Amino acid sequence: MAKTNKSKTKSKAAKPFPVKKPVAKKAPSAKKVAAPEKAAPAKKSAPAKKASPEKAAAATTGKAVAAAPKAATPAERPIELFYWPTPNGWKVSIMLEECALPYTMVPVNIGRGEQFEPEFLRISPNNRMPAIVDHQGPGNKPISVFESGAILQYLGRKTGKFYPADERKRVAVDEWLFWQMAGLGPMTGQANHFLNYAKEGNDYARKRYTDEVHRLVGVMNKRLGEHEYLAGEYSIADMACWGWIIGASRMVELGLEFPNVKAWRERIGARPAVDRGFRLGRELREQQNNDPKAQEEARRVLFGQRARP
Ligand SMILES: N[C@@H](CCC(=O)N[C@@H](CS)C(=O)NCC(=O)O)C(=O)O
Secondary structure, eight states: OOOOOSSOOOOOOOOSOOOOOOOOSSOOOHHHHHOGGGGOOOOTTOOOOOOOHHHHHHHHHOSSOOOOOTTOOGGGSOEEEEEOSSHHHHHHHHHHHHHTOOEEEEEOOTTTTGGGSHHHHHHOTTSOSOEEEETTOGGGOOEEEESHHHHHHHHHHHHOOSSOSSHHHHHHHHHHHHHIIIIIHHHHHHHHHHHHTSOSOOHHHHHHHHHHHHHHHHHHHHHHHHOSBTBBBOOHHHHHHHHHHHHHTTTSOHHHHOHHHHHHHHHHHTSHHHHHHHHTTHHHHHHHHTOHHHHHHHHHHHSSOOOOO
16 A cells, blocks of 8 residues: 555545646746746645546545645655556656655546646656655755656665665666666557557567567566676666566566566565555556546547647
């Protein structure tokens, strides 16, 4: 179960993006919009928005979303995780669970286009989740972070966990983290798109991306033949890769061809924190998967995006 703040405050649906609009009277500038200090505390008494079904679900389970305690000062508020249950989202939910950091999950239903809401874009201008707001950032002031790799590094530096301070060890973690961010993630994502979403007749693209996934998993298999974890010790690099290997397992036969990757996947999957992070918000995704209309809408929202004014 997600760590929520320790208060006994009854769980209820969080506002979709409890990111306060800039309070300054001046016209918003790009700098102001991006300034993390502005991206912080939600008004305690903000009027409740109409809860969407998934937020209502999160509220009834009481697992995923909890309200900040009324008495909490902004700096005492837990980290807000803007999230949808996907491989990129899992990276951060797993890290938060591994570090036992208090957090609240704010669902960003990317199938409905919530990633385009201006308040979310202020903390994640690339219209992608995950993102976080840490109310106890540097100087005890709020900070927002987007891009899963940057979030993992930030949380690793903040906690001193799973991201070693020793430079040689840190370089090894960075190598495998960037390998995931630039290779395993994007290539598996493209392969998944052409295998499962694109219409027939994309043989070239299908082959190109599934070949590349096969090559990358082979690289990983060699590495894991020599090291228990990608960077030697268990680290944010493993957390970044794990969800994508779950996806890649549907494209390549790990058991037959890549036994080291399979053993690593199971070793990591057996960690209780990984299991909790992996299950976070699963019911939200299931609701969507069981609703053909929602799936159709998700395709419209997610595919064919072009620059917006
Ligand atoms: N490089 C980004 C990628 C994040 C990403 O692609 N997120 C997807 C879900 S896995 C998303 O938010 N998609 C929304 C959209 O396509 O509009 C990261 O690692 O944080």
